[in-house]
Amino acid sequence: MAARRYDPERRQRIIDAAIRVVGAKGIAGLSHRSVAAEADVPLGSTTYHFKTLDDLMVAALRQTNEGFAKVVREHGGALADPGADLAAELARLTGEWLDGDRPGVELEYELYLAALRRPALRPVAAEWCDEVTELIARRTDHVTARATAALIDGICLQVLLTGGAYDEAYAHEVLARVIDGPAGAGDARRATGR
Amino acid sequence: MAARRYDPERRQRIIDAAIRVVGAKGIAGLSHRSVAAEADVPLGSTTYHFKTLDDLMVAALRQTNEGFAKVVREHGGALADPGADLAAELARLTGEWLDGDRPGVELEYELYLAALRRPALRPVAAEWCDEVTELIARRTDHVTARATAALIDGICLQVLLTGGAYDEAYAHEVLARVIDGPAGAGDARRATGR
DNA sequence: ATCCCATGTGTACCAGCGTACACATGGCTG
DNA sequence: CAGCCATGTGTACGCTGGTACACATGGGAT
Numbered sequence: 001m002a003a004r005r006y007d008p009e010r011r012q013r014i015i016d017a018a019i020r021v022v023g024a025k026g027i028a029g030l031s032h033r034s035v036a037a038e039a040d041v042p043l044g045s046t047t048y049h050f051k052t053l054d055d056l057m058v059a060a061l062r063q064t065n066e067g068f069a070k071v072v073r074e075h076g077g078a079l080a081d082p083g084a085d086l087a088a089e090l091a092r093l094t095g096e097w098l099d100g101d102r103p104g105v106e107l108e109y110e111l112y113l114a115a116l117r118r119p120a121l122r123p124v125a126a127e128w129c130d131e132v133t134e135l136i137a138r139r140t141d142h143v144t145a146r147a148t149a150a151l152i153d154g155i156c157l158q159v160l161l162t163g164g165a166y167d168e169a170y171a172h173e174v175l176a177r178v179i180d181g182p183a184g185a186g187d188a189r190r191a192t193g194r
Numbered sequence: 195m196a197a198r199r200y201d202p203e204r205r206q207r208i209i210d211a212a213i214r215v216v217g218a219k220g221i222a223g224l225s226h227r228s229v230a231a232e233a234d235v236p237l238g239s240t241t242y243h244f245k246t247l248d249d250l251m252v253a254a255l256r257q258t259n260e261g262f263a264k265v266v267r268e269h270g271g272a273l274a275d276p277g278a279d280l281a282a283e284l285a286r287l288t289g290e291w292l293d294g295d296r297p298g299v300e301l302e303y304e305l306y307l308a309a310l311r312r313p314a315l316r317p318v319a320a321e322w323c324d325e326v327t328e329l330i331a332r333r334t335d336h337v338t339a340r341a342t343a344a345l346i347d348g349i350c351l352q353v354l355l356t357g358g359a360y361d362e363a364y365a366h367e368v369l370a371r372v373i374d375g376p377a378g379a380g381d382a383r384r385a386t387g388r
Numbered sequence: 389a390t391c392c393c394a395t396g397t398g399t400a401c402c403a404g405c406g407t408a409c410a411c412a413t414g415g416c417t418g
Numbered sequence: 419c420a421g422c423c424a425t426g427t428g429t430a431c432g433c434t435g436g437t438a439c440a441c442a443t444g445g446g447a448t
Contacts, residue, residue, distance in 0.1 A: 010395090010396085026311040027311075028222070028311070031434080031435060031436080032435080032436070032437090033434075033435070033436090034434095041396090041397095042396075042397050042398070043397085043398080043399090044396070044397050044398070044399090044439095045395090045396060045397075047436080047437075047438090048394095048395070048396070048397095049395095052436095053436090106310060106311075109310060110310055110311060112355065113307045113310065113351075113355070115355045115356075116300060116303060116304055116307065116354055116355060117220040117221075117222070117300075117304060119357075122355065122356060122357045125355040125356055126355070126356035126357070126358075129352055129355070129356055143364060143367065143368070144368075146352075146364070147345070147349075147364075147367075147368035147371070149348070149352075150345060150348030150349045150351070150352055150368075151341070151344060151345045151348050151372075152348070153347070153348040153351055153352070154343070154344030154345050154346070154347040154348030154349075154351070155341075155344045155348075157307075157344070157347055157348070157351070158323055158340075158343075158344055158347070160310055161306070161307070161309045161310060161316065161319045161320070161323070162309075162316060162319055162320035162323055163313070163316050163320070164320075170337060170340070170341075173337065173341075174337070174338075174341035174344075174372055174375075176375075177341070177371050177372050177375030178345075178368055178371050178372060178375075180375075181368075181370075181371030181372075181374075181375055204425085204426085225404075225405060225406085226405080226406070226407095227404070227405070227406090228404095235426090235427095236426075236427050236428070237427085237428080237429095238409095238426070238427050238428070238429090239425090239426060239427075241406080241407075241408090242424095242425070242426070242427090243425095246406095247406090
């Protein structure tokens with residue numbers, strides 16, 4: 001098998017350092033050198049483990065994708081409860097995520113949005129999308145889940161990009177429209193968008 | 195008045211060149227030099243008109259913000275018609291925007307999303323948000339308009355970031371939920387328990 | 389025990405960057 | 419019509435970046 005001689009954690013430490021660098025200076029501040037300094041390893045070590053910065057970003061994005069999932073795991077027990085108000089629960093979770101670790105959220109979105117210009121990141125961004133959708137789809141049909149994920153993304157973006165505050169009541173209200181929309185109209189199962 | 199000696203269009207040409215550069219190489223490829231080369235002006239000229247790259251990006255973002263508005267102006271006549279199906283109209287317009295000028299859309303989003311890490315861009319991003327919201331708010335209340343704008347953003351993002359295709363029927367369906375959701379009354383949405 | 393090679397290290401090269409600054413030019417004000 | 423100064427130009431400096439490459443080391447296969 002792979003034989004990691006001296007520092008079996010070397011690669012992982014570089015990824016962690018990259019995440020800290022992006023958090024502190026943004027993607028623009030990410031370089032082999034800055035990561036090497038942050039991880040306290042020589043320059044050659046970062047170029048050895050990650051030939052290109054895209055490779056490093058893919059690894060970092062994969063790791064940060066855990067962020068929201070972690071919040072869900074820790075505070076989202078009610079999500080699975082069929083009796084709970086799904087829209088209210090999602091609005092609450094999103095608020096906790098945004099208010100609890102704003103730098104972490106910004107970092108996660110920065111890496112996520114970087115996929116716009118870096119095709120290498122797109123599969124990872126798509127994974128993240130699918131994971132959130134699947135999570136919601138345990139309580140709704142697939143179309144509703146996709147739309148709910150999109151709406152949450154849009155709401156978060158508006159908060160992050162404009163510097164405004166998160167309004168949980170507003171989020172609850174409009175999330176409910178998407179989630180309860182097809183149920184309230186009478187034909188409960190009318191979703192076959194794809 | 196300002197006295198532009200030789201080249202009254204100099205500043206504007208630099209902005210246009212900056213937009214072309216971002217379109218071709220992304221924000222990461224934007225520099226005083228690359229813009230100067232693209233605009234065919236000496237280096238000193240770009241640094242004279244725009245002290246920092248942020249200044250240049252603000253000007254570029256302001257200009258690109260016209261993109262969607264332009265589509266609306268040219269193809270969105272029905273938007274103002276109170277008899278038209280607003281959700282269908284928006285879904286159609288978004289499709290035209292995404293399919294008609296994909297590079298332009300990516301460029302616009304790249305500049306828009308750059309506000310995440312560049313506070314200087316946030317006021318401009320907020321302006322763009324407000325403009326779209328106001329446009330929609332001519333047919334709906336303000337909360338609905340904001341949510342609709344957020345949902346459109348989210349849907350576009352999912353298309354752009356994951357490389358998927360735009361599904362107009364899906365967009366129509368979920369936009370309708372947000373827009374028609376509060377059909378009963380403004381705040382009595384929870385009253386219709388079953 | 390020996391050797392291979394994955395892993396790790398140090399350094400040098402060159403390109404591109406922001407910035408600064410001295411200088412050129414000619415419309416506008418007075 | 420004379421001078422000011424907004425505008426425009428060319429060049430140089432110091433820094434940081436990606437990349438390449440020669441060299442070091444020691445675990446495991448033989």
